Amino acid sequence: MTPALLAEVMEATWPPLRRWQVGPFTLRDGAGGGKRVSAASCDGAFTEEGLAAAEAAMAEPLMLVRAEDSALDACLEARGWRVVDPVVAYAAPVADLKAELPPLAAFPHWPPLEIARAIWAEGGIGPARIAVMERVTGARAALLARSGDRPAGVAFVACHGAEAMLHALEVRPGLRRRGVGATLLHAAANWAADQGATRLSLVVTRQNTAARALYARLGMGIVGQYHYRMK
Incomplete structure (x- = not known):
């Protein structure tokens, strides 16, 4: 099961109220439905400016970071974002x-x-x-x-x-x-x-x-x- 397919299945079977793009970032409104439907994710190459724009667009900044998102993870770490709730998919x-x-x-x-x-x-x-x-x-x-x-x-x-x-x-x-x-x-x-x-x-x-x-x-x-x- 590829990371892309896992993300697709999660989105379809546990969907946010709405989603929208800010550059390469997908932002979500979970309407109180928890982290899984409220976290943003990155779908491509990003810049510091693009990350700042996505952060500013979120009322409560929260990002889902996958194993392949090492550059994003390091950038968020440097900006003071803390790790919460590591998750395993089976x-x-x-x-x-x-x-x-x-x-x-x-x-x-x-x-x-x-x-x-x-x-x-x-x-x-x-x-x-x-x-x-x-x-x-x-x-x-x-x-x-x-x-x-x-x-x-x-x-x-x-x-x-x-x-x-x-x-x-x-x-x-x-x-x-x-x-x-x-x-x-x-x-x-x-x-x-x-x-x-x-x-x-x-x-x-x-x-x-x-x-x-x-x-x-x-x-x-x-x-x-x-x-x-x-x-």
Whole structure:
């Protein structure tokens, strides 16, 4: 999965409210939907003047810096922008992640049920991020997982062509370490296969070691890394 394709899939399955160009920089208005939909990115060669213009155009300067953006990273460092939330992207073939699940272990639906919204809210995923999901124009679904007949976790999955991406996976604290995260991953793959997708990807902060261990255990491989820099 190339960096360009990863960025394209992220944008399509977790879209900002609007985006516009300032020279080689793409600026985004996430409308409160988090860093992923609010960070600017650089799409080509830039100058100090161009970077200053992009910085001035952002109410809250935030830049997504990919592995190939070493010159930009050094320039932002020199300008006093600090690194926040290093991120790792994982992906695997949908066929490798599919699994037979017990009835009602997890099921896709749209729009999100109130209990799904409540679980997201418990984890800090509120209306602004639900609005991001609602902006997706392709196939999409909320996934609600159960553990012991109790609503236990929720996630969002969407498709962009043959690519599917999982976002906003949240498991209730009291029901963690019971396989709910794996159930949601399998349910996402099952849904993605029904949509004709062949690969499932996701992004996670580097420090979330528990989630990363789960993704590795399920056979997902690292396909990209990036971090943010904040003024």
